[in-house]
Amino acid sequence: MALRKKIDGILGNLLVLIMGVMVINVIWQVFTRFIVGTPSSFTDELARYLMIWLGILGAAYVSGKNMHVAIDVLPQKASAKTQKKLKLIVSVLIILFAVLAMVIGGSRLVYITYVLDQQSPALQIPLAVVYLAIPLSGLLITYYKISDILNIE
Numbered sequence: 001m002a003l004r005k006k007i008d009g010i011l012g013n014l015l016v017l018i019m020g021v022m023v024i025n026v027i028w029q030v031f032t033r034f035i036v037g038t039p040s041s042f043t044d045e046l047a048r049y050l051m052i053w054l055g056i057l058g059a060a061y062v063s064g065k066n067m068h069v070a071i072d073v074l075p076q077k078a079s080a081k082t083q084k085k086l087k088l089i090v091s092v093l094i095i096l097f098a099v100l101a102m103v104i105g106g107s108r109l110v111y112i113t114y115v116l117d118q119q120s121p122a123l124q125i126p127l128a129v130v131y132l133a134i135p136l137s138g139l140l141i142t143y144y145k146i147s148d149i150l151n152i153e
Contacts, residue, residue, distance in 0.1 A: 004143075007064070007140070007143070008065070011057065012061060014057065015054060015057060015058055018050055018054045018057070022050040022051065025050065026043070026047055028043055029044065029047065042123050044122075045122040049120070049123075049130045053130075056133040057133055059137060059141070060136075060137040060140035060141050063140075063141045064140065064144035066148070087148070087152055091146075092145075094141065094145050095146065098138040098139075098141040099138065101138070102137060106137075106138055107135045109131050109134065110131045110132050110134070110135060111128075113126070113127040113128045114126060
């Protein structure tokens with residue numbers, strides 16, 4: 001659990017940092033557009049990429065805190081034993097999705113964009129860096145759900 005708390009702290013701080021940079025970026029965009037009259041060329045793209053990282057890593061963070069959206073009408077009416085089984089089944093399904101779609105699929109996307117040397121138009125950064133959030137988030141979700149399975153009471 002100490003490792004999980006450390007990961008939660010690092011991930012939470014990273015999300016706060018991303019959000020802070022995004023706010024500053026959007027304020028700069030508004031300032032340059034309406035006050036200066038010449039909109040900054042990179043702010044729209046940077047805001048988009050920061051939003052991608054914030055959303056995808058935020059999903060991993062929320063998954064680790066077990067605060068994601070869930071329909072819990074049936075589990076609440078079930079016995080404690082059945083609730084444990086449902087938690088196990090749901091965690092396994094989440095792990096399968098995270099590994100197959102996010103880690104494997106996301107890694108293939110990162111690899112393809114890296115090999116093709118795709119660059120973002122305004123920032124000229126590799127798109128592989130932008131897409132790296134997908135497999136990273138998948139690994140975090142997988143870790144969290146395995147940890148949840150090991151701690152089902």
